[in-house]
Amino acid sequence: MIVVISDTHGDRTWKETIVRRHAPEHIWHCGDSELSPNDPIWDGVTVVCGNNDRRYERSAEGEWETIPWWIVHGHEHDVYTSLLRLSYGAEERGSRLVCFGHTHMRGAERIERTLFVNPGSYTRPRGSNEPTYATLERNGSSIHVTWYTPDGQRVTSVSFEKMIDNE
Secondary structure, X not given: OEEEXXXXXXXXXXXXXHHHHHOOOEEEEOOOOOOOOXXXXXXXXXXXXXXXXXXXXXXXXXXXXXXXXEEEOOOOOOOOOOOHHHHHHHHHHOOOEEEOOOOOOOEEEEEOOEEEEEOOOOOXXXXXXXXXXXXXXXXXOEEEEEEEOOOOOEEEXXXXXXXXXXX
16 A cells, blocks of 8 residues: 655644554655755655745655556646646656646546646645645556545545556
8 A cells, every 4th residue: 555645735644543543554745845855754765845835855756566656746747737647747757656746626537548646735725625745555557546534534546447457
């Protein structure tokens, strides 16, 4: 299981809570932490730079159970208007899973062969959304996304089938 979180804006309570609740393999933070890159909270966490951060890498990428992934904040990709620029970046990198923040609104969308996941904001949601973070779980060729509130209440979930070739 992977936990994806974003836009924590100075909050330091999230990591202990999430580790205790989910014991994830990985934690991905999609930016706007407003914490120092030297903070011990980042031990075991992949974190990228948000528009309120300045001393982190702009993106991170790797592979999770054969799925190539890419993490960005989204402010440099116009995610408020569309996922087009983000999808071009994913295509250039060969990413099948893209996690991003910035909008403070949870969501997931599959565009062709790539899944885009926004965990929402853990501390400052926008619109009628409650504060959230997301978990990603793989089941065969599917990826299951679930959003939770900081107090652990399940908000919603969705599965994306056939995300992995030849399975």
